[in-house]
Amino acid sequence: MAEIIIINDISKSYDHPVLHNIDLIIEAGTIHGFIGPSGSGKTTLMRLIAGLESPSSGSIYIKDRRVPDLSLLPHIGYMAQTDALYMELSGYENLKFFTQLFNLKKGTAESRIDYAADLVNLTADLKKKVKNYSGGMKRRLSLATALLHHPDILILDEPTVGIDPELRASIWTEMQKMKADGQTILMTTHVMDEAARCDFISLVKDGTIIASGTPQALLARYHAETFDEVFIRAGQGGQA
Ligand SMILES: Nc1ncnc2c1ncn2[C@@H]1O[C@H](COP(=O)(O)OP(=O)(O)OP(=O)(O)O)[C@@H](O)[C@H]1O
Numbered sequence: 001m002a003e004i005i006i007i008n009d010i011s012k013s014y015d016h017p018v019l020h021n022i023d024l025i026i027e028a029g030t031i032h033g034f035i036g037p038s039g040s041g042k043t044t045l046m047r048l049i050a051g052l053e054s055p056s057s058g059s060i061y062i063k064d065r066r067v068p069d070l071s072l073l074p075h076i077g078y079m080a081q082t083d084a085l086y087m088e089l090s091g092y093e094n095l096k097f098f099t100q101l102f103n104l105k106k107g108t109a110e111s112r113i114d115y116a117a118d119l120v121n122l123t124a125d126l127k128k129k130v131k132n133y134s135g136g137m138k139r140r141l142s143l144a145t146a147l148l149h150h151p152d153i154l155i156l157d158e159p160t161v162g163i164d165p166e167l168r169a170s171i172w173t174e175m176q177k178m179k180a181d182g183q184t185i186l187m188t189t190h191v192m193d194e195a196a197r198c199d200f201i202s203l204v205k206d207g208t209i210i211a212s213g214t215p216q217a218l219l220a221r222y223h224a225e226t227f228d229e230v231f232i233r234a235g236q237g238g239q240a
Contacts, residue, residue, distance in 0.1 A: 004028040004153065004184050010048060010058035012207075018044050019207045022058070026200075028152075031175060031185045035195055035227065036204030042188040043081055043157055045204070049186065050078040050155050062153065074102060077151035081158050081188075083138045087131040091122055091141050094130060095148060102149035116144035119174050121167055136162040143171070147178075154178070156187040160194065172197055192227040201227075203234055210234045 005026035012019040019041045026032050034042045047053045049060055051068035060067040063075065085094050095116060099109035117123045120140035130138060139162045146154060160168045172194075175185055179199075187198070195201050195215055202212040211218055211234040219225065222233040 002028045004063060005049060005186075006061040007049070008059045008061075010045075010055045010060065012041075012044055012048060012053070013056045017207060019048075019055075022209055024202060024209060024212065026184060026186065028184050029179055029182050030199040031179055031187070031197070033195055033198035033201040034186065034188045034204055035190070035192065035201055035231070036188075038190070040204045041207040042204050046078075046155050046157050046186065046188060050076055052078070074149060075152045077146035077149065077154045079142050079146035079154070079156045079159055081161075083142045085130050085138060085141060085145070088129060090127050090129055091117070091133070091137075092126040094141060095126070095144060098145045098148050104149060112148050112150070116148050119147075119171070120144045121170075136164070139163060140167070150183075152183060154183060154185045154187075156185065158188050158190070160189065160191065192231075195227040203231055205231075205235050 003025050007022055007024040010019060010022040011017065022045065034045065036042055044053065048055055049067065051072065054068070062072055065072055086097065089097070092113065095113045096109070099112060104112060117126055120143050122137065122140055122144065125133070125137060130141065133141065139159070143156065143159050146156065160171065163171065179185060189195070198215065200212065200214055201218065202209045204210070211230065213221065215227070218230045222230045224230045224233060
């Protein structure tokens, strides 16, 4: 497998240190989950990888280009935790706006809007103004905007929060298809159940990656049956 994202010794401080010496390699065509408690630094790491923030030290390379690099933008889809949507516009108009931002041709744009809206089960609500959407609908629309332009890399910050189990299952099915299609997916989650579905997971605690590997390898390494147990044992510095 080819390495698509290389993170070299990244640290980030705001008024206090948030990330410490993160090293990570992400292979193309995989789903990589970042799991950790609130405030552990997952969003900050996603924003650094997406090129929305600069590290205080260290470097990130995507497709052999150092982040941030404008030429990477068409290759990255980012779904923020806080929805970045136009409330006065309809769902359709929001999606249309993003297709224009990504310079999609008219025919392609319409078929991608159909695809993305269907995937997140919003087809029937596209004419409504986003200000009248529920929280879960806004999350779903945000997810749709991130994947409209078929990016090589999808960075999803808590994509399944506020989404019901049935739709969550269909989003996972679609993410598996995207992966089979060669797309690389990075996602943060608090939900330990989702960890098992990722190809690789990184456990984030206090701004460091305390353990990383396939779900099976981590369960075996920490003699654990659940990812909660893995997290607790890894956090205590426990080893097999
Ligand atoms: N722009 C910022 N300015 C100052 N501090 C920040 C900023 N962004 C994040 N932080 C701080 O960095 C730390 C990590 O926050 P971050 O949002 O990355 O955590 P998280 O793991 O994504 O949490 P959650 O799961 O709740 O989203 C927190 O202490 C937060 O207050």
